[in-house]
Amino acid sequence: MTATTLEDADRRKAWGFAAPALLWTLAFFVVPFLFMAAMSLWKREGREIVRVWNLDNYARFFSENALLQGLVNSLEITVIVTVLSVLLAYPLAWIIAERVPKRFQRMALILAILPFWTSYVVRSYSWLLVLSKNGVINQMLTGLGLIAEPLEIASTRTATVIGFVHFFVMLLTLTIYSNLIQLSPNYRRAAADLGANAFQTFWHVVLPLTLPGIMTGAFLTFVLCIGDYVTPQILGGNNELVLPQIIMLQLGRRADFPMAAALSIILMLAVTVAYVLCARWLKIERA
Amino acid sequence: MMQSVHDGAHLRRFFSSVAAGAIVAASLISVPAPAFATEELNALVWCDHTDPALVEPFEKANDVKVNLKVYEGTGAALSILDQSRPGDWDVLVIDGVDVHRAIDLDLLAEMPADALPTADIFPEVRMEANNTKDGKTYAVTEKFGYNTVSYDKSKVDPKDMQDLSVVFSDKYKGRIALYDYYLPMIGLAGLGLGKKTAELSEADMPALKEKLAEMRAASKQVSDVVSSQTALATGEVDILVGGGEWITAVLSADKPNLDWTIPEQGAVRWAQSIGVMKDSAKQDLALKFVQYIVSPEGQARLATSSCYWAMPANSKAGEHLTDPQKAALRFNEQAEYLKKTQLYPIPSTELDQQFQDAWTEMLQQ
Structure with a gap:
């Protein structure tokens, strides 16, 4: 066999392996996405959905403050949650990877992700009970005499952020931990040989090398958080709407699928921008 | 496909925040049925119909398995119906104010008026303007x-x-x-x-x-x-x-x-109605289910369903409710309440x- 024939065979084999995944993506992402994009350019008139290309739904989004504010709220909450989750998850992952003896690491990880095993919805309602005026936190604080009046936490943005962070810290802990344990101890030894102290080693060696794990987790957090409906709905008390809540509002009674599709496209654009920013940043760091 | 999707009303009592993130994937709940049920009935309903205490007596009496799918918001229900094949669904529970939307979409079958206990239904919630069209009955109020x-x-x-x-x-x-x-x-x-x-x-x-x-x-x-x-x-x-x-x-x-x-x-005031789907191949059985739901016994069970309680539309349901249940529902004060309230x-x-x-x-x- 010639080299060219072998290359062709390899290429065919590669396509063969990739084909199921590509077909899956085509059928369950690309086609639905194109359908959704097309629908976002239609319009609901009265009870009918009119298939005439127009940008009315997008124009409405940018002209109505209540809708635009939904995107702003989504972005603000997502950024806060992502940053807090990274700040909390990194030390936790580091402790598990570096300070917990090897034989207990699996157990520590299981404990860290244990809350994943309960229903997301049930967990959110549980937080509502914990954060309420007569909840555990307020009872503890008033019992200790630290506060005279219960804090208003439930049904606020703070409650939404707490619910999100609790969930995403677990996710980030996993991605960062997997990055940390792959790090060869030789890097730290080399840094120490060159006179770096513990902080310098962490700052100049460990942190940059674990950035891919952080960014992967942060991006996942961003994507899942910005598209989430349940947590803000249960914990936020509808005191501000995020974009997924506004999307649901279009569907619940009025079944305004074109407007919901347009809002979903806008949400996807926000995710795309986040991806581009993450990808670029990672590339620079690696260079 | 989507051009036939119309307005729908939102269900107020359903566990909206729980299910709202998954309208189309709303849960399909099969309540226990006779082991060898000879027939099946598919009903698109609100969550109060999923209480086994409500459905089981009908299943046993008619040797049928009732498959119940819960939905949230009429918009979602109409989407589900739009994506279903004709005949997939036999019974529909719908917001009383949206019955005409379903009629206009040719979804509901006419029901013989004399097969329903209209005279026993509180006059204020008979809602003829909503449940009938051109003198034909397409739905009946079941709860309010x-x-x-x-x-x-x-x-x-x-x-x-x-x-x-x-x-x-x-x-x-x-x-x-x-x-x-x-x-x-x-x-x-x-x-x-x-x-x-x-x-x-x-x-x-x-x-x-x-x-x-x-x-x-x-x-x-x-x-x-x-x-x-x-x-x-x-x-x-x-x-x-x-x-x-x-x-x-x-x-x-x-x-x-x-x-x-x-x-x-x-x-x-809110009200929910129930009707038989026009394309159902089991018209008689579906009507029988509707009749059971609006019967005094069915009404008492529906009124005190584990999902949410509310007033039965049939005034005779009171005979099957306990005193504490009637007190919680203010059953005996309905005459005054109905006068003071307006349909939303x-x-x-x-x-x-x-x-x-x-x-x-x-x-x-």
């Missing part, structure tokens, strides 16, 4: 209730609750939850303006927005059924505007301090859009 004021009587003065204007004032500021469904809430805002729900129009929008803003300013949160119940039960709030017996009755045994009333200005607004699609926009604006304030 009120979007009014629920409260914790140990925390607020019950006398204050007789005056709807208190929810627009500062008296209980920060202690109020608003029920998250714009139609009845706009109806209540209209009542606050002294307007009848049926007469609300585009011209009222500025005043309605102002009233909604007042309501919002006095409230702590805007929440769905579960969150509202949780907030009232845990003392997070003391008043729920838009609540009613369907919020407090189910909690009456554990939380006797929770109560509800209809203020002097009145309140908004049924806006045109254009006005509906304005209502929804006003509600969205209010939520973002």
Whole structure:
């Protein structure tokens, strides 16, 4: 066999392996996405959905403050949650990877992700009970005499952020931990040989090398958080709407699928921008 | 495909926040059925129909397995039907104000009027204008209730609750939850303006927005059924505007301090209807199911379903309810309540859009 024939065979084999995944993506992402994009350019008139290309739904989004504010709220909450989750998850992952003896690491990880095993919805309602005026936190604080009046936490943005962070810290802990344990101890030894102290080693060696794990987790957090409906709905008390809540509002009674599709496209654009920013940043760091 | 998707009404009592993220994937609940049921009946319903205590007697009596799919919001129901094959569904439970939408889509079959206990149904909730068209009956009211004021009587003065204007004032500021469904809430805002729900129009929008803003300013949160119940039960709030017996009755045994009333200005009434699907191949069995649901026994079970309690449409259901159940539902006070309440607004699609926009604006304030 010639080299060219072998290359062709390899290429065919590669396509063969990739084909199921590509077909899956085509059928369950690309086609639905194109359908959704097309629908976002239609319009609901009265009870009918009119298939005439127009940008009315997008124009409405940018002209109505209540809708635009939904995107702003989504972005603000997502950024806060992502940053807090990274700040909390990194030390936790580091402790598990570096300070917990090897034989207990699996157990520590299981404990860290244990809350994943309960229903997301049930967990959110549980937080509502914990954060309420007569909840555990307020009872503890008033019992200790630290506060005279219960804090208003439930049904606020703070409650939404707490619910999100609790969930995403677990996710980030996993991605960062997997990055940390792959790090060869030789890097730290080399840094120490060159006179770096513990902080310098962490700052100049460990942190940059674990950035891919952080960014992967942060991006996942961003994507899942910005598209989430349940947590803000249960914990936020509808005191501000995020974009997924506004999307649901279009569907619940009025079944305004074109407007919901347009809002979903806008949400996807926000995710795309986040991806581009993450990808670029990672590339620079690696260079 | 999608051009036939029409308006739908939102279910107020369903566990909206739980299921809203998965409208199309709403749960398919199969209640235990006779081991060798010879037939199956598929019903698209609200969550109160999934109580085995309601469905099992019918299944046993008719040797049938009833498959129940719960949906949230008429919009979602019509989408599910749009994506189903003709004949997939035999029975539909739908918001009383949306029956005509289903009729216009040719979804519902005509039911023989004499097969239904119309005379036993409270006159105010027969809703002929909604359930019939051109003299033909397509649906029958099965359950109703009120979007009014629920409260914790140990925390607020019950006398204050007789005056709807208190929810627009500062008296209980920060202690109020608003029920998250714009139609009845706009109806209540209209009542606050002294307007009848049926007469609300585009011209009222500025005043309605102002009233909604007042309501919002006095409230702590805007929440769905579960969150509202949780907030009232845990003392997070003391008043729920838009609540009613369907919020407090189910909690009456554990939380006797929770109560509800209809203020002097009145309140908004909701109703749900049931009908047979036109393309069902089991018309007789489907009608039999409808007849069971609106029978006094079926009505008593539906009224006290584990998902939510509310008034049975059939006045004879009282014979099958216990005294505590009747007390929780205020069964004996219905004559007065029905007089004081109005069906919630049924806006045109254009006005509906304005209502929804006003509600969205209010939520973002």
